[in-house]
Amino acid sequence: MASPDDRLYFLLQRAAHRLRARADRLCKDAAGISTAQLGALFAVRDEPGITQQGLAGVLGLGESAVTALVARLEAAGLVDRRPHPAEHRAVALHLTGGGAAALEAVGPTIEAFNAELRALLGDEDFLRASAALALLAEPGHGA
Known part of the structure; x- marks a missing residue:
């Protein structure tokens, strides 16, 4: 029989998978966003103007997955795309008021989820x- 270390x-x-499925339900209920969208909103909030x-x-x-994710976030009014100030062909992503409100709405849910864990x-x-x-x-770490 395999030990837990082997698996x-x-x-x-x-x-x-189990945690993501539960967190997705909770985030959808609290703010109408998925955990994938939540991660993107955190990243845009933490680095305004990120490409x-x-x-x-x-x-x-x-990049193709992110393109689709950003399109959904923009359609929902959570982020906007602006011309990048330094990179001619890139766009800069910024949180909208709706995006900030979604992060605020989901905050207590995240805190409760972490408290359960x-x-x-x-x-x-x-x-x-x-x-x-x-x-x-972290890139470059792990097996």
């Missing part, structure tokens, strides 16, 4: 897991 990737996949290529790098997505794992394991996942999420 770490599989367990991460299952946990990520779609930059957003693709932050989110770990292909912290209660399940305990403070020490929650912080350890967060640090390990942040390391694995």
Whole structure:
């Protein structure tokens, strides 16, 4: 029988799928956005004027996926595209008032979701897991 150590990737996949599905439902209920849209809104908020290529790098997505994601965010009034001040062919992404309102609306939901995870794992394991996942999420790290 395989030990949990032998199945770490599989367990991460299952946990990520279950958590994403639950978080998607909660985010949709709270602010009408998905977790993918939430991640993009955080990135645009944290780096106003980010390009779609930059957003693709932050989110770990292909540029075509980000193009579609940004189109949905723009259609929903959550971000707008402006000419990039330095890159002739690029556009700069900016959060709209609607995007800022969506982030504000989803804030308590994210806090409650994290509180549930912290209660399940305990403070020490929650912080350890967060640090390990942040390391694995960095480009050039992980297996």
